[in-house]
Amino acid sequence: MQIPKGKKIYFASDHHLGAPTLEASRPREKKFVAWLDEVKEDAAAIFILGDLFDFWMEFKTVVPKGFTRTLGKLAEISDSGIPIYFFVGNHDLWMDGYFEEELNIPVFHKPKEFIFNDKVFLIGHGDGLGPGDKGYKRMKKVFTNPFFKWLFRWLHPDIGVSIAQYLSIKNKLISGDDDAKFLGDDNEWLVLYSKKKLEDKHCDFFVFGHRHLPMTIPLNESSKYINLGDWIQYFTYGVFDGDHFELKTFKH
Template sequence: MSIPEGKYIYFASDNHLGAPTKEASLPREKKFVAWLDHIKQDAVAIFLLGDLFDFWMDYKKVVPKGFTRTLGKLAELSDSGIPIYYFVGNHDLWMNGYFEEELNIPVFHKPQEFIFNRIAEGTRSTFFIGHGDGLGPSDKGYKRMKKVFTNSFCKWLFRWLHPDLGVRLAQYLSVKNKLISGEEDAKFLGEDNEWLVQYCKRKLEKKHHDYFVFGHRHLPLNITLNEKSKYLNLGDWINYYTYGVFDGKTMELKTFG
């Protein structure tokens, strides 16, 4: 992907729209939409790294009610020609075609490598991007849960629940279960105990990446892994309102508003 002069690549994650209630999340949703409006003039691409919603599931004929402002703005930006890439998180594992069909937004269920080139300077940067859930040596409780959540038979059983019941049940569990929400460890544990840091270091043993960019931890982090590689966590849009911006040479974390 090429980055023309004066253009930038933007990253955000962990909005958890709808939590803890529709009324409580509405101001955060409006702020996120304002951010999308703010960056649309110079965005060459936007990466959303999961948990945009506190719960999302694509039924065959139904999607969860609400989030009209966010979905409408994403449709507007996509229609204007700005590519948007979505990585599912642990709260929206069940995306299955709606974003691709309605918004023209590709959805990734695993981390991906991207290469960004700054045309004017002739620079080349490699990124490894994902939500971050279930990676590294820890997070074992969630890893067990994820196997259940992504099991095709379990998803088939869940779809037999009426959406009114299924969505209400999922929203209740999503808000109440801190292990699922990722809020159980929402404090910096030190580099030696941060499992995503350990995961990045292990990946570097096999292949170099200039930047590892993840969400999920709800903490804005910018950690140097070695002299040529960094790990950044995007924080969230609940407490920090942080986002990443890459100008072709340097990746930074910034705060909106």
């Protein structure tokens, strides 16, 4: 994809809408919608890198209550012709067609490579990648198991969603974000994952979320690891103008 002159690509992640309650997260949701309104003016594309919701589960005919402002704004932007790409996170990994069918937003469950203006990006949420995090990796295998998902869908949505929301907030093994402090270049497992990937193929930018910390870390002379931070404490997002990638803070 060649980015038209004057256009930019935007990235954001880890909004956790609905946490700790729908009402408490509403100011953050309104702030995110204001950001979407701002960036749509010059966006060539928008990437949302997971954990937009603190919990999301699609039953056959039911999706979680709430998030009307966000979903409406995403529909408006998508309908206007600006492509939006969504990568599931560990809190909203149970997506199963609603975004594609209702909003025309493609959903990715694994990291994916994109090329913008001859720059190679590897983009994803970041959960379960790299060394360590073994407890969460075991938990993720259970959550993504088709039989487990089938069993869970037999619960009444009021019961299933309530249980999942409780676990999403209370269980740090599930959330995977128990230790949101910088661990050092040699211990940040997404940095180690990115360096490992570079052994096989060049990539200019590795862009992830999940860690809730805004970070820009050089991997070598031409490659960088970017973590987008979150919309709970930092309200940070990424911008690529065709040549340079920058992390910014939304202060609306």
